[in-house]
Amino acid sequence: MSGASAATGQALPVAGSRETAREVWRLSRGHRLRLATVGVLGIVSTGVNLIPPVIIGFLVDRVQAGTADLGTVLTVTAVMVLSAVLGAVGTAVTIVLATRVYHTILAALREQLVGRAMTLPQHLVERAGTGDLISRTSDDVTAVADAAPAVIPALTVSGFTIVVSLGGLAALEWPYAAAFAVVLPVYVLVMRWYLRVGPRVYGAERAAMSARAQQILESQRGYATVLGLGLAGQRHHTVMAASWGVAVHTLRARTVMAMLSLRLNLGECLSLATVLVVGFVLIDADASTVGGATAAMLIVLRLLGPINELLYVVDDLQSALASLSRIIGVATIPEETDEPTATADTGIAVRLHEVAFGYGDGPRVFDNLTLDVPTGQRIAVVGASGAGKTTLAAVIAGIHLPDAGTVAQPGRTTLITQETHVFAGTLRDNLTLGAPRATDDDIHAALDATGAAGLLDLLPDGLNTMIGTGGHPLTDAQAQQLALARLLLADPELAILDEATAEAGSTHAGLLDRAAEAALRGRTGLVIAHRLSQAATCDRIVVMEHGRIIETGTHDELVAAGGVYGGLWSAWEAGRGMNNKPGRTD
Structure with missing residues (x-):
């Protein structure tokens, strides 16, 4: 060798x-x-x-x-x-x-x-x-x-x-x-x-x-x-x-x-x-x-x-x-030097230009994909399972490098998925992973903003409580609140939520949607929407199908157009109506 x-x-x-x-x-x-x-x-x-x-x-x-x-x-x-x-x-x-x-x-x-x-x-x-x-x-x-x-x-x-x-x-x-x-x-x-x-x-x-x-x-x-x-x-x-x-x-x-x-x-x-x-x-x-x-x-x-x-x-x-x-x-793996990529224009936070990506030797998930995300806007990505939404989020976050095309994104980009991990350590350690200089006042403000302030009352030692493996157990909803508060403290330019509130179930859906809203406020956001109610609150919606963007626009525009998104929204509304009938429980 x-x-x-x-x-x-x-x-x-x-x-x-x-x-x-x-x-x-x-x-x-x-x-x-x-x-x-x-x-x-x-x-x-x-x-x-x-x-x-x-x-x-x-x-x-x-x-x-x-x-x-x-x-x-x-x-x-x-x-x-x-x-x-x-x-x-x-x-x-x-x-x-x-x-x-x-x-x-x-x-x-x-x-x-x-x-x-x-x-x-x-x-x-x-x-x-x-x-x-x-x-x-x-x-x-x-x-x-x-x-x-x-x-x-x-x-x-x-x-x-x-x-x-x-x-x-x-x-x-x-x-x-x-x-x-x-x-x-x-x-x-x-x-x-x-x-x-x-x-x-x-x-x-x-x-x-x-x-x-x-x-x-x-x-x-x-x-x-x-x-x-x-x-x-x-x-x-x-x-x-x-x-x-x-x-x-x-x-x-x-x-x-x-x-x-x-x-x-x-x-x-x-x-x-x-x-x-x-x-x-x-x-x-x-x-x-x-x-x-x-x-x-x-x-x-x-x-x-x-x-x-x-x-x-x-x-x-x-x-x-x-x-x-x-x-x-x-x-001794050398630090990667960023390859020359397209620089987003002023006012554009994320730019994908003719991007192609596939896993290994398999077929490409998407090809020649072009997308701009304006600075400060919140974009929702919806579509059926297998449409390429999660892959798109991973490519924008830099987890996967494109096979072709260019990707430009802010230097401080944070991705949160539905697989939220709680590290073994104190609650304070978990919250300040991305913001080591955060004070206790900053932490309390982040917990308040994400609706997780009540969590401190449930923990025996407050911020010093050991959580994670061998520590105080957290529910799925609490773990996701912790992840969103962690994002808020890290203060990235671009926040990507890949079904980050999907694991909590309908009981905590509203609570986590409000936490996500607080975490995304004032920054560019890309939301892989699990519930269409999340997409409806975004500035713009991108509909994907088989790795292609087939529709884009505001919620009202897409509903009025009666296309794929309009059909998805009608089915969503009908489903919510059934769930809200008297006597029905989830």
Whole structure:
């Protein structure tokens, strides 16, 4: 993979190896002195740990020569104990310092990820699927964080031990180092095989996790639809299929791990056998001593553990690197520079010129659509289900980019849909999301204007009441009032209400219509009308059918024309008459 980010299909980008290394190096700025300290301390502590094999070899030679006594044994014992203590302390300090640097850098990356994820263009998230983003901010972050206990000791202590031990082996008797070097290509080949297979397997596993998260999320979000249409069995099958996909890729990853173990065992056998043979030849030729051969074998045995640990941890490292590349792929998505678009004329807040849009490879929802929304006017968009109203709102809001044509809209545009979300936090936090500098007086004024002031009397701690998940529950009507009050505090130039009062039912329809009226007062508004009573109060009405604008005008003009809108209004009036008959209840 090249250094440039690579995208898979419509998924969010995944950083290449060069880009990942470059970003990690950038994040290490300010911690490089500590990293250098880790390196020096690691080399010193592993050097101390080489003393026991050498001192044991010395003892073996003294015993063989018959010159060893109690003092020799006590001296050797004291040196081994001292070196073990110093080595253990040095190793512990090395791991602690490395862990602190690791988690500091990870924390900075996590903050960068969250910050960028919160500002990603909505059309990019919609195209990739929110499950992909959620998987990266949860599963992938967890995978990188959980890799620390295994990866840090291997990359620090084991890495230093291998380098220092090879140097010590060469200093002891160079033929031993040469013999071990002959076996090193086996480990190199194992690593090359693993690095060729591992990243692909773990990347596929992470992608499968994203797909599973997307299916679970869609089932949860569409819970009412799933129950209403009897789709529980179908959704269960879909989620299970995605879960089995994850299981299959996980089994492949574990198979790769098992094959790695077999190759490492072969390397161990070859290493020990080679050094033993060389030791026998050197002793037989009086080129080495039994003590020297013993020290060489102990150093090799000491080497095998760190080498195997380092190679084993590559399994965790590859999984973590796959997740790290996915995290950095999102964290480093460049800020989009707005493409040149048509600039609306003075007095025109929104201008769509020959706009075309379709979802993926499907048919276009609309084509060559042209629409002007004058500044300060309130425009209603009506039409049958599937006419393209919600898509039009999303294109104007910037959630979807047009396939062709140009869209010009105010810089401060806010969209509220019928899927109102209440964030876990206080009522004050929820209301000031778009207006962090709003005072309590501003909040009370917004609640009064939207008819939600009475909500404070129902909450135990007023504005400080925790709401959302785990907090005080809100009804659908209260959640929509909160969303409209939030819009009022944000004070956008253009407010788009996509059936934003549709979920409350007829009981609260009048209340929410008045709240919407207050939220739109004094600003340009686009209303995707669920009830024609909302459309009737707007300055102008746009009627859509199959992605085309077929009628436009004021309420009175369209009713008098007797066209599609006139027919819809007559049916609406007749329906209201039936609902208002004595004895009828909703």
